[in-house]
Amino acid sequence: MEVQLQDSLLIKRYCAGDEKALEALIEKHNQRLSSFIYSKVNNRDITEDIFQDTFIKVIKTLRKGAYNEEGKFLPWIMRIAHNLIIDYFRKSSRMPMYEGSDSFDIFSLISDEKLNAERQIIKDQIESDLVVLIQELPEDQREVLIMRIYKDMSFKEISENTGVSINTALGRMRYALLNLRKIIEKNNIVLTN
């Protein structure tokens, strides 16, 4: 009862412009609120953040005169903290956070999918070599291969465009790839990245 009375008095003083009253309120509930938050999130930094956000909400509500004093200040701030904890868990489930340690390196999970400069040069070289090799193929096979690989056409579309059946287009593609391999082997060309 004494605690509740003190809280209400401090709130009244704070609303009247006494900043010291806020300090007293924070100090008074600091340990209890922090322990409550810490028991849920198990992380000091996050506890600090949630504690801070809780009191920002408290300050705003009190300053706006929107707080209805019923002698339940502590349960009220606990409720605010509880809601912020739920928000935190919702957010962290959407964006999971991984922390690195000596035995676990976060960068082993995250990698840049972009090729580095060297690999990019090799890739470009392979692609330009392949263009030259494709020119060595017979016309009908080359046509099908270009439509399939470079123009991303389906075999149905290829058959419609070339005026042959789908099976013929498939056969030409197969021979095109076999012949490409033969040319590569014959000329001892290495196409790797």
Place this chain on the structure above:
Amino acid sequence: MEEIYFRNQQNCEIVQAKPETVSFLLNYSKSLKITQAKGIQFESNLN
């Protein structure tokens, strides 16, 4: 007989917000201004 000494270790560390956090909140409170105009409340931070 061997004496057993024990250090009074504080295994249960007290969790408290840092003084910086408290100081931030107090400064935030001082800088926060609530203005009311035509029934609408406006918040502003004057640092």
